[in-house]
Amino acid sequence: MFSRIFRAPEGDNGAAPTADAPVVAAPTVTHGSAPVGPTKIAARDVSVFYGGKQALYDVSLDIPDKTVTALIGPSGCGKSTFLRTMNRMNDTISHAKVTGRIEMDGEDINARSVDPVLLRARVGMVFQKPNPFPKTIYENVAYGPRIHGLASSKSELDGVVEISLKRAGLWDEVADRLHSPGTGLSGGQQQRLVIARAIAVEPEVILMDEPCSALDPIATAKIEELIDELRERYCIVIVTHSMAQAARVSQRTAFFHLGRLVETGDTEEIFTNPRERRTLDYITGRFG
Numbered sequence: 343m344f345s346r347i348f349r350a351p352e353g354d355n356g357a358a359p360t361a362d363a364p365v366v367a368a369p370t371v372t373h374g375s376a377p378v379g380p381t382k383i384a385a386r387d388v389s390v391f392y393g394g395k396q397a398l399y400d401v402s403l404d405i406p407d408k409t410v411t412a413l414i415g416p417s418g419c420g421k422s423t424f425l426r427t428m429n430r431m432n433d434t435i436s437h438a439k440v441t442g443r444i445e446m447d448g449e450d451i452n453a454r455s456v457d458p459v460l461l462r463a464r465v466g467m468v469f470q471k472p473n474p475f476p477k478t479i480y481e482n483v484a485y486g487p488r489i490h491g492l493a494s495s496k497s498e499l500d501g502v503v504e505i506s507l508k509r510a511g512l513w514d515e516v517a518d519r520l521h522s523p524g525t526g527l528s529g530g531q532q533q534r535l536v537i538a539r540a541i542a543v544e545p546e547v548i549l550m551d552e553p554c555s556a557l558d559p560i561a562t563a564k565i566e567e568l569i570d571e572l573r574e575r576y577c578i579v580i581v582t583h584s585m586a587q588a589a590r591v592s593q594r595t596a597f598f599h600l601g602r603l604v605e606t607g608d609t610e611e612i613f614t615n616p617r618e619r620r621t622l623d624y625i626t627g628r629f630g
């Protein structure tokens with residue numbers, strides 16, 4: 343467990359903090375010193391334009407496997423835009439243009455030979471608002487494996503549904519009502535159902551865009567515990583507005599501001615000893 347009490351800077355001129363400046367606590371880092379895996383995704387000079395407006399500027403970032411990487415920064419800084427470049431979700435926005443290169447396991451994900459539908463199975467995504475299909479719990483999870491041909495029999499499909507729900511920490515709560523509507527679950531359960539749905543197609547990467555922002559603190563704590571368990575198996579990237587959450591769940595943190603990647607590093611380092619003034623100001627709540 344790491345935490346650091348910062349003295350908030352006096353001004354924006356880079357002057358050293360003074361003894362009179364208010365003291366602000368940076369969030370406590372929980373798993374920030376856990377080892378990170380080899381690079382899974384490598385982004386190089388990635389820029390994104392929406393029509394004539396540039397939203398991201400030359401972002402280069404390595405995302406390690408078997409690790410939770412948190413993308414933090416003030417509203418509108420480009421976190422979600424960057425997240426979407428990793429499974430080509432920006433392709434679905436007609437006026438969006440992505441330049442630069444993104445490799446997954448050394449392969450250019452924007453190459454013509456890459457089918458975006460298959461890519462999105464390998465790189466699953468969980469959104470802010472839980473979005474189960476208007477189908478049963480079972481069907482929500484079985485749908486993907488069925489269309490991707492990942493189960494050859496009903497019993498195999500049953501097994502995939504069970505293991506996915508177990509990995510998403512939901513099995514015990516739904517085992518006796520698999521054929522009830524997914525939309526009948528609580529918000530936190532729905533979010534775990536969506537995670538089970540992503541897991542069912544055997545992804546390598548799970549992208550999460552503020553997955554807890556619509557949840558209460560108890561449901562949030564469950565999702566955070568789940569994220570911590572999932573990192574043993576997957577590369578996870580999470581966009582969060584909550585610095586406390588970034589500090590609790592991630593091992594790597596990337597701080598964005600005004601469309602640029604300002605700083606990235608071990609979460610422990612970013613929250614206890616950031617190199618950049620803007621990072622310090624953000625994590626101590628001076629702006630955001």
Ligand SMILES: Nc1ncnc2c1ncn2[C@@H]1O[C@H](COP(=O)(O)OP(=O)(O)OP(=O)(O)O)[C@@H](O)[C@H]1O
Nearest residue numbers: 392397415416417418419420421422423424435583
């Ligand atoms: N579909 C879109 N069309 C046009 N502009 C967009 C679109 N999506 C995002 N933008 C703009 O791109 C910039 C970055 O937005 P983005 O949603 O990536 O930021 P963010 O850091 O995730 O913000 P927030 O924390 O508020 O979700 C913003 O100026 C936003 O208005």
